[in-house]
Amino acid sequence: MPEEAGRPPGGDAEDAALLAILVATTHGAGEVFPAAERAVREFHGVTVRPDPAGGREVAALGAVVDPREARFDVPSLLRLADSLGVRLFPLGRTDTDAPLAVDEHGRLLMLGPGGPWLLGETVRDGLTALAEGRAPVRLRPPRWNVPLPGLPAELGAAVRAALVAVYVLHSTGVFSARALRLRATTLRGIGVVAVDEEFPLRRGALEDNAEPLAEAMTRAVEAAGARPGACELTLTVPAPPGTEGPAATVTCALTTGAEPDAPALTLTAALSAASGPTAAALTACARELAAWAAAREGSPRAVSDEPSPAT
Template structure:
């Protein structure tokens, strides 16, 4: 459900019904006397530590039992919740694992009427974790509660992956190099990361496949198109040295984040494969870790995917020279 590039109501949107307010929430609410012991018990039982965004959210909303909107849900079934970190403390190990995949700390926030654990991250965003997986509810707790109680489709947290067929791409090393350089350009112009190298992996067709070459080739300074010929020549020489022919291998050229890249961008990978799939032909893939499934990283990755999709469509019936 949902789209990785959006998450429920726009920031500051006023819900058609205000279920938290009906449950007793108001601006400036502070349930500190009740919230702080609940936080301490959650830490004692579940482990971990509280952080400012979680403490602030719990002081503001702790103790509320929020009903689902009476209209049943705008896009999906609306559900209510109880805001009390102790209600989600036994989900702490799962929340810790989810936080590790996201690269963020999470703290229990409460439980939905459908028994999904609610959690707040370090940026004050609200997430849910249940039997159906992990979900991003909102950029703030207020927005997240509106998504939940109004029945707005949340964002499913899953590692993004796209596949773009390249019907006009020559199924050879030179074609793969040119596609990889397009990926380098699109990743950079979309604000994902600036690549400094392309990795070549050559797998022979013998038996179950033998990796003959797995090596990184650095990009030269200057215009990207000026890299095409030198890269192709260097990779061809490496294949020759390994005693394999480009036409007798599956070739995968991968563009990854350079060492030292922080945040979700470090998990993004773009690759082009030629020679292996004789049925569907050359293709380019874009994949990333769970941490790119929402927020600014998702927006940048979505722009990258759109650009690659446009380029993929442009190759149909028009060989890439």
């Protein structure tokens, strides 16, 4: 653990740390940000030794904190930073040759063969977790699947269910949708997209939108020479224009009418929503959607295609 390596909390490696930062930046790591500079100054030169008693949950690992050890991984770390939507700076390397990085929030991440992992909300916590063998959190694009058994393969029912999703997304703080998007694909032959169009929500109570939306969508499908009952219907709740950050990548969609698949809601987002406030809001949203689906039909709770994101 860091304390065992000879540096008390709040220590400062001074010149050696600044030299390591300079070397990393000359290899393309980019401008150092405050959280990265603090982490390097405090921990540069620390050698983390794994607990000899073994790991608590996974294998205990050692590491060395020196940005120069991860300088050749800068391209991979920059790609990861782009996916996460945060800045990263190389911090060191584990005994298994996995690069370590600190993000602009001061969290410690590891880029291993299985992808990115969150080791700790602080560098100290992350290094301690490595040494003690505490399980890291794998960062994956969030995805939940909420089965809706018994939902009629009928446009009106799908619209009402999608409006429930609109309410839950708003109440959990993900975003406040302004429209539903309908994609209707014919079920005969190769499947032709008859409609792919957004339908704005009206002001007022959400339930008052159900009938007008269903009527407008039915007219659009019929105008394309199809019938809603002969189509696979996907209703998407898109993020409103101007949404920024991880929430802009969130998509909630309901698909019905495609036999033999049962109707289901899916809630997905990009990797940038796998941690932080958006992850917490998404987890709350998925739980509320699952509770609604279970109460509606007495069905099992919703299943998650991926582990819940780190919060």
